[in-house]
Amino acid sequence: MTLPLLIYRSLRQHALSTLVTAGSIALACGLLMTVWMVKTQSQEVFTSTNTGFDAVLGARGSKLQLVLNAIFHLEASPGNLELSDYEEIKKHPAVRTAIPLAVGDNFRGFRLAGTIPDLFTTVEYAPDHAFAVRPGGAFFKLGAREAVAGSFAAQQLKLKVGDTFHPYHGLNFNEESMHSETYTVVGVLQPTNTPADRVIWIPIEGVQKMSGHVASSANQISAVLIQLRSPAAGFALDQLYNKQGNRLTFAFPVGAIIAELFGKISWFDQVLTLVAYLVAVVAAASVLASIYNSMSARRRDLAILRSLGARRRTIFGAVVAEAAVIGALGATAGYVIYFALLTGVARLIQAQTGVVLDVFAGHPVLWICPLAMIALCALGGVVPAMKAYRTPVAETLAPVS
Amino acid sequence: MLEIADLRKSFPPAETGGARAEIVRVPAFALGAGEQAALRGESGSGKTTFLHLIAGILAADSGRITVDGVVMTSLGEAQRDRLRAQKLGYIFQTFNLLQGFTVLENVQLGMAFGGGVDKGRARELLGRVGLGHRLNHFPNQLSTGQQQRVAVARALVNRPKLVLADEPTGNLDRVHSRAALELIREVCREYGAALLLVSHDEEVLRQFEKVRDFKELNQAVQ
Known part of the structure; x- marks a missing residue:
């Protein structure tokens, strides 16, 4: 009972500095866990997101841009390819499924x-x-001016079955570039937690023959999404389109191409991680400074405890334990910051890419980080504990008479 | 209960501002079990140092202090701490209560490092000294006299064999001083503890049957 009481009373006596210190630890812990989880989860989710396709065929250009455009619905298309290219690859024996995209x-x-x-x-x-539509909806029919809204798009745009809308030209919204065609929403997709959720799907000829589009676009598409019969076939097609040909790009495998992207931006993770580590070190140093500064004011209390029979090692242990408790309080509050930050980041990623991070996913970092933070704080408590350990009882309690 | 032989303590120049100075040189002193004695001494005479030596807060340079059959001067610091926690009670002139702790917690801490905390006994003793209704108050919410009573309860809660009181009434007015002294002596008697009190107040000293002049007892040249 004694040690918890000593720690509790000391923390209460220095409530403000305890709160500030625990707050900085919470921030450090929350940041570290968030950076780590966003890094690992997004890498894992993005590299495994292929919406069911093994490869993408598109105009000659960057494979990454092609994948981002056709799978993640980000970036502009690197260019168009002829409808005949689609017909050709569709018939290729190595291809199981080919879906055109415009x-x-x-x-x-x-x-x-x-x-x-x-x-x-x-x-x-x-x-x-x-893919499935919500009850009361249906998939569009080819040739009809019908649309199927992805779940996130429908939610954001408040679209429901029976609603009508006019498409706008370009990938970015410009009120002045409205097309005259009217589309009717016939279905809303069940959430897939993939980029498909952010898209409004319409029949392909709708995009090809939209009023105002150049006439040549009627026979062109942006990309072909491909399912292969075997992974080995992908290497053969890679050879065919990328090495031997010079007109089209065959992006395969999708996951590896996205992994390359993460490789390119890994410096950003490293900077964030470094910042989080620095915050952690500063937080631990603030524990040290906070307790160390309070030592002068607590000298008398420590001397009284010693006069009551408390041993030096008891006093030392109490101060180290107090630092660890501050660390534990901070680490606990760090979970709140972690969930708040990760929820915010996950929403942002979902809004931008349609990919959903699991806020409640487990990972060893979620217990390693708080424990390491507590250990770091306890270590920060050693210096003031040494000061407490050396408190001269007789001198501190009373002038010699 | 308490036996002292050839006790010496001096402080190095850093603490005395000159040559190493001998503060305590007591050839012999004894106090029987349950006995109550007072030491008369002026400020700066070394009586607090003497009590600190008996309490094991300070280590003697030489000599022998025996408390309840245990030779304290042969013990290491940690063992002295344990002995102090188990067998000694100390009442300070300035009470030395822990300001961040309640009355009850202050008294509980009196036994925390000895035989273990007995909350019931702490409550009982606080009731005995008239503070049963102030258990959850903090020291700064009490009068000086009440604080002194908390200090008395804390010193005795562990049923010590020996209570050391250093000018315990020095911060009290005459009326409260008399009452506090009576309480200390009474409770020590009830708990069977020997009492060694030091004071320079003649009014206090007059109440003791056995009074020794610390100037005569302490042969250190000052």
Whole structure:
């Protein structure tokens, strides 16, 4: 009972500095865990997100841009390819499924993607997960001015079955570039936690033949999404399109291409991690400074405890334990900061990419970081504990008479 | 209960501002179990140092202090701490209560480092000294006399064999001083503890049957 009482009373007596110190530890701990989890989860989720496709065929250009455009619905298309290219690869024996994609329009900033109904009926966006519409909805029919809204797009735009809208030209919303065609929402997709959620899907000819588009676009598409019969086939097609040909780009495998992106921006993770480590060190130093500064005021109390029979090592242990408790308080509050930050970041990532991070996912860092923080704080408590350990009882308690 | 032989303590130049100075040189002193004695001494005579030596707060340069059959001067610091926690009670002139702790907690701490905390006994003793209704108050919410009573309860709660009181009434007015002294002596008697009190107040000293002049007892040249 004695040690907890000593720690409790000391923390209460120095409530303000305890709060400030625990707050800085919470910030450090929360930041570290957030940076770590965003880094690992986003890398894991992005590299595994392929919406069910193994490869993308597109105009000659950057593979990364092609994947970002066709799979993640980010970035502009590197260019168009002829419809005949789609027909050709569709018939290739190594290809199981080929789905054409045409982009170039939006509705209030949400991308319109033209495709064929086979995307919803023959492709699983993840193993054992097929696209489905919410009750009361349906997939669009080819040739009809119908749309199927992704769940996130529908939520943000408050679209429901039966609503109508005019597409806008370009990938960015500009009120003055409205197309005259009217589309009717016939279905809203169940959430897939993939970039498909941020897209409004319409029949492919809708994009190809939209009023105001150049006539040549009627026979062009932006990309072909491909499922292969075997991974080995991907290398053969890579050879065919990328090495032997010079007109098209075959992006394969999708995950490896995204992993390259993470490799390129790894410096950003490192900077964030370094900042978080620095915050952690500063927080531990603040524990040291806070307790050390309070030592002068507490000298008398420590001497009284010694006069009551408390041993030096008891006093030393109490101060180190107090620092560890401050660390534990901070680490606990760090979870609140972590959940708040990760929720914010996850929402941002979902809004920007459609990819959903799992805020409640477990990871060893979620217990290693708080424990390391507590240990670091306890270490920070050693210096003031040494000062407490050396408190001269007789001198401190009373003038010699 | 308490036996002292050839006790010496001096302080190095850093603390005395000159040559190493001998503060305490007591050839012999004894106090029986349950006995109550007072030492008369002026400020600066070394009586607090003497009590600190008996309490094991300071280590003697030489000599022998025996408390309840245990030779304290042969013990290491940690063992002296344990002995102090188990067998000694100390009442300070300035009470030395822990300001961040309640009355009850202050008294509980009196036994925390000895035989273990007995909350019931702490409550009982505080009731005995008339503070049963102030258990959860903090020292700064008490009068000086009440603080002194908390200090008395803290010194006795562990049923010590020996209570050392250093000018315990020095901060009290005459009326409270008399009452506090009576309380200390009474409770020591009830708990069977020997009492060694030092004071320069003749009014206090007059109440003791056994009074020794510390100037005569202490042969250190000052």
